[in-house]
Amino acid sequence: MKVAVMQPYLFPYIGYFQLVNAVDYFVFADDVNYIKRGFINRNKILLNNQEQYFTVPCHKPSQNRLINEIKIADDMKGYPENILLTIRQAYKKAPFFTEVFPIIESLFHSGIDSIATLAARSVESVAKYLEIEVDLKFSSVSFSHTKGQERSARLINITKESGSDHYINPIGGNILYDKEHFKSHGITLEFLSPQIRPYTQFTDDFVPNLSIIDVLMFNSPEQTKILLEQYKLV
Template identity: 45%
Template sequence: MRIAVMQPYFMPYIGYFQLINAVDKFIIYDDVNYIKQGWINRNNILLNGKSHLFSIPLKDASSFKKINEIEINKVLFIKWKDKFFKTLELAYKKAPNYDIVISILKKSFDDYDKISDLIYLSLVETCNYLGITTKIEKTSEIYHNVELSREERLIDICKKENAVTYINPIGGQELYTKEYFNKHDINLLFLKTQKVDYLQFNHDFVPWLSIIDILMFNSIEEIKDMLNQLELI
């Protein structure tokens, strides 16, 4: 059993989906503190050949709250959603997969109060479209181990899932050691995303945008190839 644990991000970059695809169970780490100015509720799309930031409006977002406690600002969200889809139309109307991607996004924007629930649905909808069969769970609904330290929580989750391998993004090399995980009979691997590029209209390529951009320009088969453009270290 291979697992990965990551904070929820809305329509994140390709590396996040590579991680989901690389494991048997992907666990959304939603009962840790919210990080302001992070990537939970925002990302970048391509607009007029440049990176363009979008942010889902939140209500009383605070680093003193858990991610699964953070609410969407429903008053602002209605206008924001309308503007967001108009921006997507302006940016991607001529992209080959515009219609299907818009339908996926509209399914994702269900009537949820919490940002973590919206993100969960968007991940599930995107994975279903791409044929990724990894089971996705939330830490807040299953493991109930918030009193443990960061490393202890991961070990506890691995033990409860009978996981023999834990995969973390490459940035985790600064946080976790293979020796610590080996002491608990768990193999720690780090996922490094290789260079992924593709045609974005006739502009110079802009890398590391939201998966929205990749979905707009690439077929399912092409994206499946991208999901394997990685190294496990």
């Protein structure tokens, strides 16, 4: 059994989904501080062969507030139709637009008022489409009693309480977490390093690290699942 913990991101890039696909339990860390100009309420798509952000407007987003305290500014004029219009214009000629766009449209029309929930649901909806078998949890719900613990200690305790002794972290965490420290608590720590391989977009000039939306628009679920396996554990 393997466990991962990450902030909920809005239709995140394929490396995030490689992590989701690599574990049995994936915990959305929604009770940690919000990250401004990150990927909690925005992501990048391919528009006119260039990367373009789409952003969900939020009420008073602040790094001094928890992610699950941030509400969507759903009274903002044009939301969510402007986002959907941009995505439609960007991908209406993509080979899997007909299959993928309804998933995106349904999410943005769901009436969800929390950015944490919206972002998590975006991950859940893609995982369902790709038939990824993973148990998705919120840290604020399933592990609220661990809040306030030192960062490594919390991850170790969440892993143990999930019935696992194997924790996987994105590769960037290798400067934060020590394998020997985790091992001393009975936990195997590994880092996932994405090996992003180009796929066919509209032109031969591949634009990497876009939202999973881009991957799904150009690849079948079967092709996408092959891309999800392109990583190394170190």
